[in-house]
Amino acid sequence: MAVDQATKKLYNERIGQQKLQIAEYEKELAAYKKAMTTNKKLKPFFHLGNISQLLQIVNLQMEMNEISEQMMQVKNNSFLDNARKNLYKIFADLDAVVKGDVDESIDFNRDELDKIAPFNPKQRLNLYRHIRRAIDKLIQAYGQNTKWLWSFPELYSKSAVLGKNLIDFREVQSKRDPREEFxxxxxxxxQLVKDDLLDASNRYRDKYEISTKATGDLIMAIKLLDGLRRVATVVKDDAMAAKAKTGIESYKARIESEKDEKKPVAKK
Structure with missing residues (x-):
């Protein structure tokens, strides 16, 4: 549907405020980047500051797309694609803080967690909620008819793994009294991380079954379940640990079965 010039003009005026806000957040990002070079001790906290600014930008970019859909009845994929790129920047910043490894032991990043001890569990929970919410909102904005459809499992897996690595399981194990702060x-x-690791694993399984048939996707589903199993074991969630173990065994058997099917039949 053609959009008249008056509507376009009004639309550009409407998103002008969001663009100004984004420019201000980008100034903050530049300031953090400069500060990182002069204060190594506070570098993890500057990365956390980056994440906060980038989340604001992501939400503003999605807001501009919403205005486009409301006023011009058209999705603005440019805004959504930029929001998606910024989510990956968020993952990179969080990886710099706690590491984004999916298949390490539960306490592999103790040194990194010690460096951000003042960033308390409530703040970590709030950060993780905001990241999850941004991912859900972006995927809903894209809809099902997008070229990025089968990249979405990666967004969910990176978020879940980084969420897991943000948790100090030493505190989870030692501070079991409900009267303890946080x-x-x-x-x-x-609980959110357990749910999200399972969900991300299922998304990779679906990607494998519906789209790619690539063994790498099933292997990723296994890695996510193994991360879930380790978390469940630490927090004594025996039912979830058993569920993850069963899933791992099932997917491994499936991979082996498909390997056998692909073997050439020996000539008699």
Whole structure:
């Protein structure tokens, strides 16, 4: 549907405020980048500051797309694509803080967690919630008819793994008294991460079954379940640990079965 010039003009005026806000957040990002070079000790906190600014930018970019859909009845994929790129920048910043490894032991990043001890469990929970919400909103904005459809499992997996690595499981194990400060924040973050690791694994399985048939996707589903199994074991969620173990065994058997099917039949 053609959009008249008056509507376009009004639209550009409407998104002008968002563009100004984005420019201000980008100035903050530049300031953090400069500060990182002069204060190594605070570098993890500057990365966390980057994440906060980038989340604001992501939300503004999605807001501009919403205005486009409302006023001009057209999705603005440019804004959504930029939001998607900024989510990956968020993952890179969080990886710099806690590492984004998917198949390491539960306490592999103790040194990194010690460096951000003042960033308390409530703040970590809130950060993780904001990242999850931004991912859900972006995927909903794209809809099903997008070229990025089968890249979405990666967004969910990176978020879940980084969420797991943001948790200090030493505290989870040692501070089990509900009267402890941040007890319920730790508990909620652990539950969210367990749910999200399972969800991300299922998304990779679906990607494998519906789209790619690539063994690498099933291997990623296994890695995510193994991360879930380790978390569930630490927090004594025996039912979830058993569920993850069963899934891992099932997917491994599936990979082996398909390897056998691909072997050439020996000539008699």
């Amino acid at each position: 007890f319920y924040d730790r508990k909620e973050l652990v």
